[in-house]
Amino acid sequence: MKKRYKKNILFELCVYLSFIFILHPNALADGCVDCHREMDEGLKAPAEAFQMDVHQKYGLSCTTCHGGDPGQEDIDLAKDDSFKGAPLRKDIPKFCGSCHSDSLYMRRYNPNLRVDQLELYWTSQHGQLLSKGDTKVAVCTDCHGAHGILESSHPKSLSFPWNIPDMCGKCHSDKEYMKGYSISVTQIEDYKQSVHAHALFEKKDLSAPVCNDCHGNHGAIPPEVSSIAFVCRQCHPSAGELFSESPHKAAYDELEISECEACHGNHKILPPSDEMLGTGEGAVCIECHDSDSEAYAVAATIKQKLDSFKSKMQDAEDKLERADRQGVEVSEVKFRLQEAHTILIQVRNLTHSFSLDRIEEKIEEGQGVIEEVAEAGEAALREAKFRKRGLIVATLFIFLLALALLLKIRQIEKQSPQ
Amino acid sequence: MKNLFQKLFVYFDSRLMLSSIGELAKKKKVPEHKHSFWYYFGGICLFLFFIQVITGVLLLLYYKPTMDSAYESIQFIMSQVKFGWLIRSVHSWTANILIGVIFIHMFSAFFMKAYRPPRDLTWITGFFLLLIFMAFGFSGYLLPWNELSFFATRVGTDITGTLPLIGKAIKSFVLGGPDVSGATITRFFWLHVAILPLFTVILLGVHILLVQILGMSKPIGLSEKKVKEVPFFPNFILKDALGWMLILTLIGVLCVFFPWELGKKADIFATTPLGIKPEWYFTFMFTTLKIVPAHVLFLEGEILAIFGFMIGGLIWMLVPYLDRRSGKEIKSPGFSLFGLIILLYIVVMTALTYLHPNL
Secondary structure, three states, rough: OHHHHHHHHHHHHHHHHHHHHHHHHHHOOOHHHHHHOOOOHHHHHHHHHHOHHHHHHHHOOOHHHOOOOOOOOOOOHHHHOOOOOOHHHHHHHHOOOHOOOOHHHHEEEEOOOOOOHHHHHHHHHHHHHHHOOOOOOOOOHHHHOOOOOOOOOOOOOOOOHHHHHHHHHHHOOOOHOOOOOOOOOOHHHHHHHHHHHHHHOOOOOOOOOOOHHHHOOOOOOOOHHHHHHHHHHOOHHHHHHHHHHHHHHHHHHHHHHHHHHHHHHHOOOOOOOOOHHHOOOOOHHHHHHOOOOOHHHHHHHHHHHHHHHHHHHHHHHHHHHHHOOOOOOOOHHHHHHHHHHHHHHHHHHHHHHHOOHOOOOOHHHHHHHHHHHHHHHHHHHHHHHHHHHHHHHHHHHHHHHHHHHHHHHHHHHHHOOO | HHHOOOOOOOOHHHHHHHHHHHHHHHHEEEEEOOOHHHHHHHOOOOHHHHHHHHHHHHHHHOOOOOOOOOOHHOOOHHHHOOOOOHHHHHHHHHHHHHHHHHHHHHHHHHHHHOOOOHHHHHHHHHHHHHHHHHHHHHHHOOOOOHHHHHHHHOOOOOOOOOOOOHHHHHHHHHHHOOOOOHHHHHHHHHHHHHHHHHHHHHHHHHHHHHHHHOOOOOOOOOOOOOEEEEHHHHHHHHHHHHHHHHHHHHHHHHHHHHOOOOOOOOOOOOOOOOOOOOOHHHHHHHHHHHHHOOOOOOOOHHHHHHHHHHHHHHHHOHHHHHHHHOOOOOOOOOHHHHHHHHOOOOOHHHHHHHHOOOO
């Protein structure tokens, strides 16, 4: 009885274990990974990296891309007829595209993922050169990795915003590698000094543009002169609209000057400063307008008005700061000062219209706010002075009272019997 | 005119026995010796308490105890109400000075062994008054509903919540929910302007009455000797008034040159800012909780520290009954040393909080 009971237990255990192995695919050892992990660094790395790969997360394995029979222990038997091995560099886009361009196949894993990457790639500079036989150009694996592909939302992914400049720079900053393409290799270095890089790396603003936001990603190509303005308008629609309404638009189109780039540059877009306006050193207006032209005079006036507005605002702010340091409650007035700051931003934006009337109108609106703030600041400073005077008077009064008390105490002590 | 005052005095005297109070005041004597200076701190505490009552009542005219308008109402008081900035600053500065002076008063009473029977009850009521004023400080700190006070209250009540068995219930009762919210400000306001003042009036009344009945304690050794005594009225009270004037000037200077800041409005969804700490008089406990090891033997360090404070507080309160030598008018240097250690501990821990905030 006891023996039979033991046998039953053993049988049930075998059945359960079989089920576990059949139903759970990961329970089976992956022959590719097992062998590759034992190999030299070069062949071991793909197996190691694949453990983190997004494809693995969706249940895909080595055989999905490379074919073969992972169940075989013998390496020759494992490389059966279905084995594809590593694709040639020139074939990589098609290799990846065989799945990623198949909407029916992709829908099973991620219905939201686009399936036009390959199509776009062939329109890109990279794709066009590859199709002409230039295998130095970027293919899928250069930007996404081969076996440790992470989702682009993963901060360690090569295509995560703050990794993209260096990822593109791997080739585009390499003077030797880029020899023969007759394009600059300073883009990444320039970009890293830009206001956009500052927003991305310093402020950790992931919405700041990186290479692919202006050039496209799978369809990466330098924007044409005519399209640069539209690229910038994706994030700066207001400045773009004002520019389009300005007389500069027609002139730029006629002279085939790229709009925004003409004043702000391309990769090295430095934080815009008011010094770019007017006719002084660093002003961009004087690069085109002669000193005897009307536009030159307008540029000078705009700068002068803006400087005067800023100076008045600074005065008002200084008064508030001084009052604040002296302990007068000015938070509500400071809030009002924010309105003046907003108006200053609007004025700066309006400079893209190059319309003196519109700029003057906005400055006038701001001056009203500044006057109000300055008045409140002066009142706060008067209040601070009043408090100090009050303290002096009160202290004097208390001192006299204390003196009187002291005299009284002495008088009492003299009178009291020892 | 004089006649009118005399008539009024006679009217009230016949009903309230004012003359007998005057007689009592004339008879009351205060011992004068080399430690008499410390007697004045009791009077200063009382003076500061009256300032708190007056400024508190004035603040009530404009203060609104709700999550949406508490901060704005203080902002209004500070910027729009005539002398509102002064009233609020005096209230805040005085609250801090008052607790400091209470500590001085308590330690001076301790080192002069003024707690020895029959003044044991005076000591115990004084101890509870200290706790009440600390509660005043804790509840009042949240009322402006600014960032610092909000998070300091959260940290403070979180510590209470760690107490075994009753911690969570106490925390929930104090906060009016699981976290600092609109319900908390209502409760803290209720505590600050109704419950604590009620207990203060009762305890302060008993404390002062006991001082009147038992008189001022003389240090051990002097009790037996014939010590010079001065009349409480007017000699002592006039000297006390000098102290009040000094402290009033100090408050005025602080309010004009360092008005109590309002800070930023509390944002209940914001993360706790770095370096948040409670008011200075809680920092010795706060820093202890920070430096205590996570586990001491089988006990959680934090809980052990809280129990340590509770037991320490109990011993401190019951010191009149533990120090039997001083009860027999014999010097007790052991208890003086104990008091010195406690004082050093509080000073060192408080200093550490500000000198090494990242402990």
